[in-house]
Amino acid sequence: MLFDIVDVNSSPSLSDPWWKVFYDFSSLTHKIDSSLHNAMSQFWTTIAEMLIIGVLILLFYALIGLFLVYAERKVCAFMQNRLGPNRVGPFGIFQTIADLFKLLFKELIPIKNADSFLFNLAPFIVIIASFMAIAAIPFAKGLHAIDLNIGVLYVIAVSAMGVIGVLLAGWSSNNKYSLIGAMRSGAQIVSYELSVGLSIITIVILAGSMQLSEIVEAQRTGWFIFKGHIPAFIAFIVFLVSSTAETNRGPFDLAEAESELTAGYHTEYSGIKFAFFFLAEYINMFIVASIAATVFLGGWMPFNVGHWDGFNHVMDFVPPFVWYIGKTFFVIFIMMWFKWTFPRLRIDQLLTLEWKYLLPINLVNVLIMAFLVLMGWHF
Amino acid sequence: MRSIIDYLKEIILGVWSLLKGMKVTGSYFFRPGTIITQKYPNNRKDLVMFDRFKGEVVMPHNEKNEHKCTGCGICEINCPNGSIEIISKSILTEDGKKKRAIDKHIYRLSMCTFCALCVKTCPSNALAFSQEFEHAVFNRALLIKTLNKPGSQLMKGVE
Amino acid sequence: MEEKVKNITTDEQQEYVINMGPQHPSTHGVLRLVVSLKGEIVKSVQPHIGYIHRGIEKMCESITYPQIIHLTDRMDYLSAHINNEAVCLTVEKALEVEIPDRIKVIRTIMSELTRIQSHQLWWASFGMDLGGLTCFFYGLRDREKILDIFEETCGSRMIVSYNCPGGLMYDIHPNFQKRVKEFIKYFRKILPEYDQLLSGNVIFHERSKGIGKLTLEDAVSYGITGPSGRASGFSCDVRKHEPYSAYDKIKFKEILFTEGDTYHRYIARIDEMWESMNIIEQLIDNIPEGPYAVKMKPVIKLPEGEYYQRVETARGELGVFIISDGNKSPYRVKFRSPNFVNLSVLNHIAKGFKIADLVAIGGSLDLVIPDIDR
Numbered sequence: 004m005l006f007d008i009v010d011v012n013s014s015p016s017l018s019d020p021w022w023k024v025f026y027d028f029s030s031l032t033h034k035i036d037s038s039l040h041n042a043m044s045q046f047w048t049t050i051a052e053m054l055i056i057g058v059l060i061l062l063f064y065a066l067i068g069l070f071l072v073y074a075e076r077k078v079c080a081f082m083q084n085r086l087g088p089n090r091v092g093p094f095g096i097f098q099t100i101a102d103l104f105k106l107l108f109k110e111l112i113p114i115k116n117a118d119s120f121l122f123n124l125a126p127f128i129v130i131i132a133s134f135m136a137i138a139a140i141p142f143a144k145g146l147h148a149i150d151l152n153i154g155v156l157y158v159i160a161v162s163a164m165g166v167i168g169v170l171l172a173g174w175s176s177n178n179k180y181s182l183i184g185a186m187r188s189g190a191q192i193v194s195y196e197l198s199v200g201l202s203i204i205t206i207v208i209l210a211g212s213m214q215l216s217e218i219v220e221a222q223r224t225g226w227f228i229f230k231g232h233i234p235a236f237i238a239f240i241v242f243l244v245s246s247t248a249e250t251n252r253g254p255f256d257l258a259e260a261e262s263e264l265t266a267g268y269h270t271e272y273s274g275i276k277f278a279f280f281f282l283a284e285y286i287n288m289f290i291v292a293s294i295a296a297t298v299f300l301g302g303w304m305p306f307n308v309g310h311w312d313g314f315n316h317v318m319d320f321v322p323p324f325v326w327y328i329g330k331t332f333f334v335i336f337i338m339m340w341f342k343w344t345f346p347r348l349r350i351d352q353l354l355t356l357e358w359k360y361l362l363p364i365n366l367v368n369v370l371i372m373a374f375l376v377l378m379g380w381h382f
Numbered sequence: 383m384r385s386i387i388d389y390l391k392e393i394i395l396g397v398w399s400l401l402k403g404m405k406v407t408g409s410y411f412f413r414p415g416t417i418i419t420q421k422y423p424n425n426r427k428d429l430v431m432f433d434r435f436k437g438e439v440v441m442p443h444n445e446k447n448e449h450k451c452t453g454c455g456i457c458e459i460n461c462p463n464g465s466i467e468i469i470s471k472s473i474l475t476e477d478g479k480k481k482r483a484i485d486k487h488i489y490r491l492s493m494c495t496f497c498a499l500c501v502k503t504c505p506s507n508a509l510a511f512s513q514e515f516e517h518a519v520f521n522r523a524l525l526i527k528t529l530n531k532p533g534s535q536l537m538k539g540v541e
Numbered sequence: 542m543e544e545k546v547k548n549i550t551t552d553e554q555q556e557y558v559i560n561m562g563p564q565h566p567s568t569h570g571v572l573r574l575v576v577s578l579k580g581e582i583v584k585s586v587q588p589h590i591g592y593i594h595r596g597i598e599k600m601c602e603s604i605t606y607p608q609i610i611h612l613t614d615r616m617d618y619l620s621a622h623i624n625n626e627a628v629c630l631t632v633e634k635a636l637e638v639e640i641p642d643r644i645k646v647i648r649t650i651m652s653e654l655t656r657i658q659s660h661q662l663w664w665a666s667f668g669m670d671l672g673g674l675t676c677f678f679y680g681l682r683d684r685e686k687i688l689d690i691f692e693e694t695c696g697s698r699m700i701v702s703y704n705c706p707g708g709l710m711y712d713i714h715p716n717f718q719k720r721v722k723e724f725i726k727y728f729r730k731i732l733p734e735y736d737q738l739l740s741g742n743v744i745f746h747e748r749s750k751g752i753g754k755l756t757l758e759d760a761v762s763y764g765i766t767g768p769s770g771r772a773s774g775f776s777c778d779v780r781k782h783e784p785y786s787a788y789d790k791i792k793f794k795e796i797l798f799t800e801g802d803t804y805h806r807y808i809a810r811i812d813e814m815w816e817s818m819n820i821i822e823q824l825i826d827n828i829p830e831g832p833y834a835v836k837m838k839p840v841i842k843l844p845e846g847e848y849y850q851r852v853e854t855a856r857g858e859l860g861v862f863i864i865s866d867g868n869k870s871p872y873r874v875k876f877r878s879p880n881f882v883n884l885s886v887l888n889h890i891a892k893g894f895k896i897a898d899l900v901a902i903g904g905s906l907d908l909v910i911p912d913i914d915r
Contacts, residue, residue, distance in 0.1 A: 082407040083678035086419045179559045183581070183896070253672060254744060262567040262670045263900050344407045345400065346744050347672025349897045350581055360393065396743035406738045407675055418682065434714065436696040462608035497611035497702045498710055503839075511696065 028146040056148050060137055064286060071285040071335070072099045078336065079343045109274035114177060117271070121175035126272070126279035129168030133286040136162040140293050141215050143303045143324040154215035155203055155298070159196070162290055163249070165283065166192040169258060172280070173268040184267025187350055188258035191248060194357040195255075198245035199291075201365040205238040205372045206231065206298050219302035226301035234372040239299045241361055241368070243337060246291035248353070250284065253342035257350055288335060296330035303327040431513035436496040439466075439489055440512040441529040448537040449530055450508035453484035457500035457509060465493035466500055484530055491517060492525040506540050556584055563592045567670050567900045570910030574887075574899075581895045586888045590881075594914040601874040606632050606841045607705050609874070614700040616878065617912035619659040620854035622651045625704035630785055631850040631861045632706040635843045642787070643831035644708045649787040650721065650824050651691075651703065652852075653817040657728070658687040659855035660810045660817075663907045667807065668739050670904035671748055676739055683731055686724050693720065706841055708834025721825050725818050732814060740811060749804035753890040753902035756801060763886045767857025767879050768809040769906050773801030779853040791823045803898075806905040840869050856880055856907055880912040 035055075039048045073088070073096060080087025088095030114122065139154045139161075141147040151157050166188060173185020209231045210218045221227075228235050248255035259267035269280045296302060303323030307315045348356065374380075410416060422429075431437070443449050453470040471485040501509045509529075519525060557580075562573035571592035577584040597612050604612075606628075613624040626648055633640060661684040668676020688698040694714045695701040703710055739745050755765065760773035770777045778795045780788040796812045798805040843865035851860040857879025866872040883906050891899045 078411070079674075081411045081414055081417075083675050084410045084417055084682055085678055086417055086421070089421065179557065183559075183578075253674075256672070260672070260897070262672060263897050265566060340404055340408065340411075343675050344403045344738070345673060346668065346739065346742065346748060347897070348744055349748060349895055351895065352744075352747050364393075399741045399743045402737045403739075403742050406734050418685070432693045432696070432714075434694065434696040434711070435692060460605075460608070462604050462611055495611050495702075496697060496700070497608070498696065499607060499611075502705075502710060 028143055032146075056138075060134070060148065064134070064137065064282075067289055068282040068285050069099045069103065071289060072102070072281075074332075074335070075285070075339055078339045082340070082343045103278070106278040107275055111274045111276060112271075114271050117177045118175035121171045122271075123276070125168045125172035125175065126276045126283075127168070128171065129165045129283040130279050130286075132161060132163075132165035132168065133283050133290060135164070136290045137286070139215060140290065141219055141297060141302055142327055143322070146324070147216060150214065150216045153213045155207060155213045155218070155294075158215075158290070158294055159200055159203065162287065163192060163196050165287060168283075169251070169268050172272070173258075176268070176271040178271050180264040180266075181268050181270050184258045184260065184264045184270075187260075188251060188268060190350070191251070191255065191257060191353060194354055195245045195248040198241055198357060198361045198365055199249055201362070201369060202238040202242040202245065203294070203298055205234060205365075205369050208369065208372050208376055209235065215297055215302075218298060219304060222301040222304045223307070225307070226299065226304070228299045231372060231375070234368050234375060235299065237364065237368050238372070239295070241365055242295055242299070243334070243341075245357070245361060246295065247338050247341055248357075250287040250291055250338075252284070252288060252338060254345035254347050255353060256342075256347060257353060260347060262347075288338060289331065292334035292338065293327070293331045295334045296327065300330045300334075301326075302330075431515065433513070434511070435513045435515070436498060436511045437514045438491055438512055438517065438527075439494065439500060439509055439529070441487060441508055442510050443531055443534055444537065447531060447534045449534050450506045450537050450540045451484050451487055451530060452506055452508070452536060452540060453482055453487075454505065456503050456505060460499045460503045462497060462499070463493045463495060465490040483536055487529040489527045489529050490525065491527060492522060508540075555579065561899075562589075567903065568910070569666060569904075569908060572884075572908065572910045572913070574903075576896065576899065578896060581897075583891050583894055583896055583899050586891050586899065588884055588887060590884070590910075590913050592914065593911050595911075597915045598874050598876060601871060603870055605869050606843070606871070609871075610704060611700075611702050613876075614702055615911060616876065616915055617854055617856065617859070617880065617909050618699055619662060619909055620655055620856065620859075621699060622648075622655040622701050622703060623852055623854045624859060625702065626652060626786070627850055627852040627854075627859050627861045629704045629706050630852065631848050631863055632841065632843065634850055635846070635848040635863070635865065636706075636837075636841070638707060638835055638837070640708070640835065641831040642829045644833060644835075645787040646824050646828050647709060647713055647833070648704070649791075650821055650828075651701075652786070653820045654687050654690065654721070656855045657814050657817050658684045660814050661687070663810060663855075663904075664735060664739075667901075667904040667907075670900050671739075671745065673739060673742075673745075676735075679731075679735070679738070683728060686727065690717065690720050690724060693717070705834065707837040708832070710834075712833040713828075718825055718828070721821060725822060725825075728814075728818065732811070735811065740808070746804065748897075748901055749807060749905070750802060752803040752894060752898045753905065754800070754802050755886065755890050757799070759886070759889065760801065763889070764882045765857070765886055766882070767854070767907075768796070768813055769806050769883055770857065771796055772798045772805040772809040774799040777858060779851050779858050783851065785850070785852060787824065791820055793820050803901050803905040810907070842867060842869050843871070851877070854879060856909065856912070857883060876915060878912045878915060880908050880910075881915075884908055884913055 036048070036052070039051055043051070076098070077087045077095075088098035091097040091101045113119070136158050138148045139151055139158050141150070169188045170185045173181040173188070176182075206218070206227050207213055209227055210221045212218060212221070222230070228239050231238075251258045259269070264270070269277055272280060303326050305315075305318040305321060305323070305326050307318055441449050441451060453468055455468050458466045458468050467488040467490075468484055469486040469488065470482050472480050473483045475481050498511070501511060517525070557578040559576050559578060560573065561576055562568040563571040568574065573589040573592065575587040575589060595615075597616060600612060601609050609628050610625050613628050614621040616624055661680045665677040665680025665684070668674075668680070691701055692698045694717050695703040695710070755769075755773045757774045760770045760775040765773065765775065766777045774797055776782075776795060776797060779785070780793070781795045793816050796809045796816060798809055843863065845865055845867045848863045848865070849860060851858050853859075858877070859879055860877030862875040862877070863871045864873040887903065887906065891902050894902070
């Protein structure tokens with residue numbers, strides 16, 4: 004069953020007050036699971052649960068996408084010393100919804116001599132890749148669609164699949180700029196996937212598990228970025244840099260490279276197909292940020308300090324979901340900060356950064372971390 | 383060994399220079415008070431243009447509906463784009479003499495480049511710039527303006 | 542058909558030709574570059590110009606001298622005031638009019654303000670070419686202050702039309718000196734931020750150092766002037782070598798480098814902004830009293846002959862060549878526009894670099910397309 008991920012012993016009784024559910028969603032999910040079981044057979048229960056989760060994730064996906072686009076525009080506006088969207092609704096909060104409607108109503112321009120099957124397939128591959136990754140992310144205690152025992156590996160593997168969509172889009176558009184953008188993107192992901200993997204492996208060594216729920220659980224006494232001190236911090240920085248590159252965001256947005264390639268791989272896309280690429284970019288950013296939050300910053304675990312019981316109690320009072328969202332948006336903010344400060348790299352410098360700097364640092368870092376874990380020098 | 387130190391130094395200096403850049407953008411992020419953007423259509427009421435702002439050419443009339451244009455045509459000659467056209471008529475003055483006066487002072491705003499030669503060269507200072515800048519209209523013909531008001535006359539004492 | 546396929550596989554045909562422009566974010570206008578690529582590496586760049594040709598030189602032949610001013614505004618619209626000044630200086634030279642000091646000083650201050658605002662916009666768009674979009678807004682924000690000064694005194698923001706043969710259209714606004722001083726104080730504080738954001742940035746260094754090297758010999762033989770030429774060590778500052786207006790009375794440094802790469806073309810412009818501020822500070826408190834325009838004849842007729850005057854715009858040397866046959870409109874006008882000449886070097890210095898470098902090199906040459914086409 005998809006819902007029961009938290010071990011049965013710790014599942015709270017149903018007599019708890021209703022607001023307790025915000026601290027542990029497992030009781031709610033168990034209740035839904037058992038009531039569905041009573042109503043129908045095993046097969047249909049699974050089908051129904053899958054549908055519910057699918058709809059919920061779709062809703063969440065759309066909401067996060069809309070919000071992130073707005074947040075990015077507002078954050079970049081303030082960094083650039085201007086107001087940003089301020090016309091549609093108070094502080095322009097409905098701007099992205101207006102944009103969404105605009106994109107929905109726009110014409111889908113057919114491209115002459117384009118490979119129309121691949122051209123139409125590409126946005127779906129990009130968006131499905133980000134869908135699949137979001138399934139394995141623990142949002143809060145008990146709010147976790149699927150808890151694989153190799154969760155970390157799964158998320159990295161699936162989120163890298165989006166590049167196939169990018170390559171297809173560039174290839175099938177029959178546009179020279181798009182092709183250059185797609186090839187750049189291919190080279191970029193192939194190299195930066197290494198760094199992302201290695202920096203997470205540093206933490207996997209510390210945690211001793213690849214299961215995301217266990218990684219989060221292991222951070223109850225302290226987040227890994229504090230537990231693993233120096234190597235964990237270096238791994239965090241490397242992860243931030245390489246995941247920014249992996250999501251094709253500035254300063255590594257070479258696949259789009261507005262000033263060189265006009266819009267790179269999605270030059271020829273219009274309307275809702277363009278919106279898919281646009282949305283997938285933001286969801287990918289959300290996914291890598293939530294991996295960073297889960298693996299380095301303790302996921303939904305509150306911030307607890309050793310023996311400060313009063314302080315810890317206050318921190319525990321904040322629901323885990325809020326902790327998770329807060330950490331994720333902190334990481335997203337840093338990524339936006341990168342994008343709106345730095346100039347873009349050139350393609351050869353991008354690869355130099357990966358192969359000459361990040362990869363050696365990462366390898367040494369993994370060694371240091373393994374040594375620390377062996378000697379027990381972590382907290 | 384030396385090269386490793388150089389390598390590390392390069393990384394640290396590079397990261398430091400990036401942090402300096404992030405300091406600039408970050409400091410502006412937390413100082414929204416420095417934003418100078420004007421919310422234009424909302425501040426229309428208290429929007430003051432500079433008094434020399436070249437919005438469009440107008441012909442000031444006094445309260446008796448009199449202007450200073452004698453219809454000499456110097457502005458028409460000086461206009462580089464032909465945006466000014468003067469249609470003159472001859473009128474009889476009180477003492478029975480024939481005199482030249484303007485019938486219509488036509489100004490094509492759509493062709494004007496705001497070089498200010500007409501205003502500057504006018505011998506009787508009949509033309510001026512107004513600070514009006516919202517010129518958008520739905521019909522191009524609306525941009526052809528007649529500067530003298532209907533029924534207006536030459537101000538007394540202007541030759 | 543078969544032959545065609547064969548041709549594509551031969552070595553010479555393996556060039557990947559892309560069209561940058563006429564609508565492209567980094568050509569800053571309607572310049573079209575036909576770029577042959579091999580992978581990412583630029584094999585050759587063929588600029589195609591003429592998309593914004595308006596025939597300004599021909600139009601000048603049918604209008605009077607005061608009317609030429611409003612056309613020169615629209616050539617290099619970022620150095621509008623300096624272009625105007627060039628025409629006025631030529632006419633005044635031909636008529637041998639003595640220009641009072643007040644006009645000279647005001648013209649110099651306005652020229653330097655124009656230079657600063659042009660470099661600010663260049664900095665903004667150069668940052669954007671390299672992908673640092675924040676630069677664009679910082680540059681424009683500070684440029685707004687100068688445009689406000691222009692608007693208060695000249696009535697327009699960019700296309701100022703403030704000069705006329707024999708002087709200025711109007712006197713300076715009473716607030717002018719105060720506002721300029723405020724701006725200088727403000728900009729002295731802000732300019733180091735530009736350095737922190739872009740000039741000191743390690744990514745920027747990687748992107749610009751050693752890119753698009755132009756040697757002194759090439760700069761001279763191609764005739765590259767302005768900050769781009771001076772970054773290669775070509776001492777070509779007209780303000781220094783053939784002073785006009787009030788440039789002979791003030792002390793300033795000619796910014797010279799020898800490296801001639803994108804980075805030094807960048808630094809040359811940043812330093813010019815500092816230098817321009819120095820020039821303005823020397824003059825702003827010492828504007829002499831006097832008339833703001835010399836009384837000219839209502840119809841200006843140049844004596845028969847050929848007249849040439851050169852000035853230093855924000856992009857290089859602008860030459861105005863007028864042949865007069867004694868009429869109220871010139872017989873022939875020729876503008877030696879700096880951008881047209883600077884564009885010619887693009888193929889020479891961009892060859893062998895990557896396509897991203899081509900954008901950086903194009904940005905560092907600071908091209909204004911309407912000035913190329915005229």
